[in-house]
Amino acid sequence: MDKISILADNILSPLGNSTASNIEAMLQGDSGIQKQAATDLLPFDYYASKFSDTQIDNLSEKFQIDSSYSRLEKMCLVSIKEAMSNLPLDLSSAELGFIVSTTKGNIDLLSVNNKDQQGKFLYNFANNVSQYFNNPNKPIVISNACISGVLGIITAKRLLRIGHYKHIILVGADLISDFTLSGFYALKAMSSDICKPFDKNRKGINLGEAASCMILSREGNGEMPISICGGASSNDANHISGPSRTGAGMIAVIKSSFAQIENFQKEKIDFISAHGTGTLYNDEMESKAFNHFKLNDVPLNSFKGYFGHTLGAAGILESILSYQSLLTNNLFASRGFSEQGTTEVLNVLKQNEKKDNLSWALKTASGFGGCNAAILFNKLENV
Amino acid sequence: MFSIAKYVILNSRNIIVDGEEFLKLDHSLEFKEQAKKIYQSLEIDYPKFYKMDNLSKAAFISAELLLNQHVFNCDQEKIGLFISNKASSLETDEAYYTKTFEQDIFQANPALFVYTLPNIMMGELCIRHKIKGEQSMWVSDNLNANFVSKYVNLLFNDNLLETAVIGWVDLYQDKPETMLCLLEKKEENKNLEFNEENLMALYQKLKG
Numbered sequence: 001m002d003k004i005s006i007l008a009d010n011i012l013s014p015l016g017n018s019t020a021s022n023i024e025a026m027l028q029g030d031s032g033i034q035k036q037a038a039t040d041l042l043p044f045d046y047y048a049s050k051f052s053d054t055q056i057d058n059l060s061e062k063f064q065i066d067s068s069y070s071r072l073e074k075m076c077l078v079s080i081k082e083a084m085s086n087l088p089l090d091l092s093s094a095e096l097g098f099i100v101s102t103t104k105g106n107i108d109l110l111s112v113n114n115k116d117q118q119g120k121f122l123y124n125f126a127n128n129v130s131q132y133f134n135n136p137n138k139p140i141v142i143s144n145a146c147i148s149g150v151l152g153i154i155t156a157k158r159l160l161r162i163g164h165y166k167h168i169i170l171v172g173a174d175l176i177s178d179f180t181l182s183g184f185y186a187l188k189a190m191s192s193d194i195c196k197p198f199d200k201n202r203k204g205i206n207l208g209e210a211a212s213c214m215i216l217s218r219e220g221n222g223e224m225p226i227s228i229c230g231g232a233s234s235n236d237a238n239h240i241s242g243p244s245r246t247g248a249g250m251i252a253v254i255k256s257s258f259a260q261i262e263n264f265q266k267e268k269i270d271f272i273s274a275h276g277t278g279t280l281y282n283d284e285m286e287s288k289a290f291n292h293f294k295l296n297d298v299p300l301n302s303f304k305g306y307f308g309h310t311l312g313a314a315g316i317l318e319s320i321l322s323y324q325s326l327l328t329n330n331l332f333a334s335r336g337f338s339e340q341g342t343t344e345v346l347n348v349l350k351q352n353e354k355k356d357n358l359s360w361a362l363k364t365a366s367g368f369g370g371c372n373a374a375i376l377f378n379k380l381e382n383v
Numbered sequence: 384m385f386s387i388a389k390y391v392i393l394n395s396r397n398i399i400v401d402g403e404e405f406l407k408l409d410h411s412l413e414f415k416e417q418a419k420k421i422y423q424s425l426e427i428d429y430p431k432f433y434k435m436d437n438l439s440k441a442a443f444i445s446a447e448l449l450l451n452q453h454v455f456n457c458d459q460e461k462i463g464l465f466i467s468n469k470a471s472s473l474e475t476d477e478a479y480y481t482k483t484f485e486q487d488i489f490q491a492n493p494a495l496f497v498y499t500l501p502n503i504m505m506g507e508l509c510i511r512h513k514i515k516g517e518q519s520m521w522v523s524d525n526l527n528a529n530f531v532s533k534y535v536n537l538l539f540n541d542n543l544l545e546t547a548v549i550g551w552v553d554l555y556q557d558k559p560e561t562m563l564c565l566l567e568k569k570e571e572n573k574n575l576e577f578n579e580e581n582l583m584a585l586y587q588k589l590k591g
Binding site for chain 2: 043110111138143151179233238241249368
């Protein structure tokens with residue numbers, strides 16, 4: 001049997017500590033993105049979605065997480081513990097594996113001029129998280145730029161299917177750091193305002209911090225009537241820091257995902273959760289890929305206007321929101337969008353919408369290095 | 384069944400192609416200089432090479448030697464690329480950090496920043512060799528040959544891939560360590576079968 005279940009999930013962001021509290025904030029139109037002042041190291045103002053100084057520390061105290069863990073490790077541990085509440089799962093079991101999606105790990109450790117830190121190695125960061133729960137397996141670390149999160153879900157699904165593990169804790173997280181801020185600033189990729197994915201006046205991205213967690217299993221019991229379908233990654237082999245102009249790599253992963261589902265017809269798709277970073281090139285590229293499949297009329301959103309681009313956490317966070325949309329028959333507005341701004345016209349959601357029965361969602365992601373990923377979620381009817 | 388049709392190992396001592404020493408390396412040279420010498424000896428015209436960071440250069444040279452006479456006989460979308468390493472992009476991260484924050488004036492170099500992701504070297508290989516299929520960049524202290532062989536074989540079995548380049552590409556503190564394998568459907572039994580044991584044996588040869 002290929003049946004993979006989602007047992008539980010969590011989104012830990014500046015908007016809330018649980019999936020439910022994040023959704024509540026989103027439905028009220030809140031965004032975590034705020035103006036941040038320049039510092040000695042970073043001589044420019046910027047917009048980003050950042051945790052308050054106390055949010056992570058307070059949560060760590062609540063869960064009695066030792067202060068020796070790094071900020072990012074605390075975010076991951078809190079997200080896993082929030083997701084785990086009431087779940088009778090033994091995280092120290094050898095049949096349970098950890099997958100960690102991150103682009104930069106404990107990158108803040110470079111900035112304290114402490115270059116011998118072991119924690120700066122991504123595998124040590126991931127080990128610190130899995131060993132907290134006394135798990136005997138080496139965590140699998142996926143560091144594939146901005147598709148790391150979606151690729152984490154695809155990888156988890158594949159490994160569960162072949163029985164490599166019985167259960168998987170998938171956690172994605174990244175920090176906002178001077179390091180990443182300076183780089184996106186230098187690339188002129190940062191918006192001087194709250195980002196406006198797919199809008200005519202979009203000017204770039206906002207960075208965001210978050211941790212997100214999905215607990216997946218071969219042995220579900222109807223916890224969540226959601227099936228993870230398809231799933232593919234690709235490279236457009238075009239440019240290391242820009243997407244292909246034609247959307248070829250994105251088209252390839254969508255096509256591969258459709259082909260993996262028996263009797264699938266693209267007309268079934270109820271909405272698309274796009275990568276939608278708010279840069280000129282990404283959103284334009286995605287519009288071309290969706291147009292290729294004539295998905296122009298399918299309701300579409302980007303969640304970046306609520307959370308910013310949360311890098312390694314993004315694909316998991318946005319997938320959780322996508323299948324929560326299916327479960328609650330709610331479509332979220334694509335925050336920041338007001339006017340069509342891509343060559344191919346898309347049906348970008350201006351308002352939250354309540355629907356009768358949502359069934360299929362397509363989730364996409366794209367990143368530096370030319371990588372693309374897509375996956376579909378399906379709400380199971382007869383559970 | 385899939386086999387390891389060809390492999391290349393590069394470390395500070397030498398380069399090995401299919402078990403034969405291809406080149407002895409002068410480990411008194413910085414890798415940047417060493418890489419330049421090897422690149423020139425390959426007699427190819429690919430000026431982008433000079434813009435790459437050292438991790439990408441190590442990957443690039445290894446892939447050139449792996450694929451120089453190879454023609455892929457399948458859709459570009461059916462060629463996979465799976466690389467693991469230990470230090471992610473830390474070598475370039477540290478250089479970028481120093482240049483950006485430890486100078487008198489704040490000045491961030493976008494061309495250097497782009498290389499502060501470990502999968503950028505995979506992007507470089509994809510551009511050079513038109514590899515467009517499934518891909519993944521993994522970070523672990525040692526090659527997780529059990530996981531890698533299971534994962535890639537699963538994609539072969541699902542017909543998502545027909546061939547793949549896989550291996551280990553690490554570079555930290557100027558010490559390169561790469562091992563790349565070309566995986567193909569088995570035709571002759573003289574080939575190495577693609578499995579955990581054979582993958583691990585090549586990794587150990589690299590670490591040797």
